[in-house]
Amino acid sequence: MSYAQKFWTFVVNVLVLPLHLLNAVGLYDIYKRVFPFCVYRISINYNKKMHDKKKELFRSVSEFSQSGKPVTILEVGCGSGANFEYYPPGCRVVCTDPNPHFKKYLTKSMAQNDHLTYDNFVVCSGEDMRSVEDGSVDVVVCTLVLCSVNNIPQTLREVHRVLRHGGGLFFMEHVAANPSTWSHFFQHVLQPAWYYFGDGCEVTRETWKYLEDAGFSDLKLRHVDAPLVFIIKPHICTQQQWRQQLLILFCLVLCLPLQLLDLTGLYGLYKRLFPVLAYNITFSYNDKMHGLKRELFRNVAAFAKSDGTLRLLEIGCGSGANFKFYPHGCTVVCTDPNPHFQKYLQMSMDANKHLTYGEFLVLSGEDMREVQDESVDVVVCTLVLCSVSNIKQVLREARRVLRTGGAFYFLEHVVSDSSSWTYFFQYVFEPLWYYLGDGCVVTRTTWKDLEAAGFAELHLRHIEAPAVSLMIRPHIMGYSIK
Structure with missing residues (x-):
């Protein structure tokens, strides 16, 4: 207050x-x-x-x-x-x-x-x-x-x-x-x-x-x-949701071929293509979100150790779209469950020489056993909690690898206010979006998981992302301190 x-x-x-x-x-x-x-x-x-x-x-x-x-x-x-x-x-x-x-x-x-x-x-x-x-x-x-x-x-x-x-x-x-x-x-x-x-x-x-x-x-x-x-x-x-449920059913029927591809294992081929799409979409997203990303990451350097070093772990790094917003000299460790991102990740590393890069670990956010307890100063998670299988487990892992006093930074699209048309269309097109977005779920109330994650401090705000697709316009951004 x-x-x-x-x-x-x-x-x-x-x-x-x-x-x-x-x-x-x-x-x-x-x-x-x-x-x-x-x-x-x-x-x-x-x-x-x-x-x-x-x-x-x-x-x-x-x-x-x-x-x-x-x-x-x-x-x-x-x-x-x-x-x-x-x-x-x-x-x-x-x-x-x-x-x-x-x-x-x-x-x-x-x-x-x-x-x-x-x-x-x-x-x-x-x-x-x-x-x-x-x-x-x-x-x-x-x-x-x-x-x-x-x-x-x-x-x-x-x-x-x-x-x-x-x-x-x-x-x-x-x-x-x-x-x-x-x-x-x-x-x-x-x-x-x-x-x-x-x-x-x-x-x-x-x-x-x-x-x-x-x-x-x-x-x-x-x-x-x-x-x-x-x-x-x-x-x-x-x-009262009968219209919405009817349209969801219609969309599910349209997605039947994709569901069959998933069941037969052929959908796995899309995982090779998805990094190309994500890499190109990232340019447009970064242009529209440039000001907000600069604001989000502006105090990352405050979490450096007393000797001035800062070790940052990015969960679901994708093609490295956040690298240009990180402070000069910090060491970045990258994780992503999709190994096909490595080619585009390397391109981003080459374009951002102000950083030092650690290893690229192919693993999910739910199981980062290769990262030691309390070994990083900052964890970053942007547009990732929408597609993980278990948000609570990812946040537990983030807290485990963070040192005491370290920070968890997030920028995630979330479900819209239930009185809006955005909310209606998010639920209607959810089945199709899931496959096109490689497991992305647009109807998550991620802020609730962050509130319940047990961080010592939570600085979170809801925003409307400027000029992005209606489906992912509602966002949350901020950081938590362990």
């Missing part, structure tokens, strides 16, 4: 001291009687702005019907019933909310939506729904609720418990913005005030992480920018 953010957060905390005091003495509970009226009015405007997104979200609810029976929906934190109009006709709806004062507005919504059958309204929190039996509902709905529960993991455990096997959780939640945005700044600054006006609502939660860790057998999630006030503009919701 920046000093400016900390300062302004402190100022807002001081301004809301009266609310802190009201809460401490129990008088804030009076607001809980007023809050349902506020939500009822706000929900009308929210539904107008989010109408299309809600229609899309709940479009597949009817698919969870069993043997033609009506779908049983449990809505956690139902509020004033703002979602009822989007449920398919005939559904049985069970409502829960910890605030009993919503009942008046909930009754209004029930009367306006007589295409549904309503069971009971249960006053309980999402963390403790003991009055709902295990495996008793087909669908659980949770919209604008996980922002205010006390314990998200416990709420999701309860959702798991009450859902039948094969049932679905439908969600739409506002979440923390990207850390590089002003929205993120103001979310943190205004959080203390927003918490009270929103009856416990927190705008800085990374709710998608809890959903990813909740143990659902299948998670379809996308990030969207809602047409709302900036502080709650970033949302996540359930992803």
